Amino acid sequence: MNNRLLKLAQAAPYLAAMHEARSFTKAADLMNVHQTAVSHRIRAIEDLIGVQLFERTTRTLTFTTAGEILCAAAHANITDLEAALLRVQAKKRSSTIRVSVPPSLAMKWIVPLLTMAKTAGLDISVQAQTRLVDFARDDADVGIRYGLGPYPGLRTIRLSRSYMQPLASPAYIEANGIDLAKPWAKPIDILMDHTTESDPIPFGWAEFKASEPAFTQKIEPISLFDRTDLALQAATGGLGVALGRTLLYENDVKMGYLVPLGEPKPVEPSDWLVTSYEFAETQKFKDFTRWITEQVERTICLETRS
Template identity: 35%
Template sequence: MAFRLPPMHALEAFEAAARQQSFVKAAAELCVTQSAVSHRIRQLEDDLGVRLFLRLNRNIVLTPPGEAYLASIRSALADIESATRAIAHGARHELRVSVAPAIGSKWLVSRLADFQRQHPAVDLILSTSTQLGTIRSGEVDVGVRYGDGQWPGLASFKMSDEVLVTVCSPAYPARVGGLDEPVDLARACLLHHPILPWRPWLEAAGLDWPEPAGGVRFDDAVMMIEAAAAGHGVALCPRRLVEPHLEAGSLMQPFAVAALDRGYHVLLAPDAPSRPSAMAFVHWLLAAAQPASPAGGGGAG
């Protein structure tokens, strides 16, 4: 059967005016003008064929039919709101997220339970990549990448500045005759990642050396970190990524020098800003990336 119902905006105006006992206050609550509230209620009264309010100067009072109608309308509106909340809460939202491998495995995964607790209706589909094509095409909704923030055509938010540090296994310095000063790196095997040049750190350490050409190169920061922990050399990497190793004692910082570098950014597919689930993940990421103490930073590939 077809339902013959008054306009919802008229019912909302009637309920608000009855509760507030004022057209002015109802208009403020509904973010419309007083004349709009008056017009909607008058339209409702005309449709019903009864007066819902007595207008006494600037005051309004419900008529007996108005009081009876209000009781039923409030109950119906409460049922509609309850049903809406239930179905919205139960709806599942799929969110495709692409992260650079190291930040994904070394930082993000251990924190995902917090996002899932806050947003239980969002189903995350995670993948790893350093490319931008899947973000530009909309194949994924949100990406996390390391760089300077210059990605034309893509909206992005910087998660934090990153701090680069040198790390090695606790046994490694003794194997190369000690790493007491940065200049001692001349006798060490340096581990390289393509987007983390050594030159900025060397300058921070007071060494006027060119970019080192020797050593071992990795296209995956996770492999580089594991190689350093296995005693294969000294790696330059974001502190954020190696904090678990430093706390566990599988890696150490031979020098106190740190260099401020670029940072991780959250990138959005073209239609992602209009999706509440995508923006909820972005806001959560930005909050989670903030250091809990002054000591923090780091991130790459």
């Protein structure tokens, strides 16, 4: 920042007060200083930039175009700064843990756990987002990412090893005469989350076919979806067979809505808990990490017992 901009920044509170008060006397009252302090600071800025900010007479004060522009800009910046300070202070005082998760994971796993979180004394705010959260700019404390990890510049914890699992409803299995001992003996109706198929992360029907020699049919989906939870919901409704992954399908299997076809296949990507190094040192993060790790273990154990 050059010297002129630094002096202008230092004068910003005076310019902002002038924007709000529209007079030297009232601006001085707002700042709790003498009127001459305001007029001297404004005169110094005019001399600095070589532009007159106000037309002065013995009775009136009129803003020039330059005065309107600079005073309005100073007022906007100080207002933004005050709002940002309030957000920082509120964030520091708040007990809420803001968690950014993919929409599928939010709907199929995190949201059903919120009651348990409250019982454990955690106040969790869920932000369902497809984009990767930027902890330096976004209002999130932690995130859960599905990928290869770890993520440079962030504190990362792998929550579990991940598996892919084809699933269908009991009604679909019965209607199509699927033998659970040989589920790939006849063609199935494939339900596909096309975003996972196009994503560079190795997960999808192509990866499943490569890992399952008995699955020989051509991959031609009857329906495409842009989220895995939607494909799983379609499978629950009896439309066909969807490919689920760890943490997204266990509860549906437990409730009897979906039935696994064949054995789950391990995949490279996993669910990772991520946060900034700064937030990783807080007790809130440690409490959340302990709780979310317990929920992952509990979910996977429930699926194993089902």
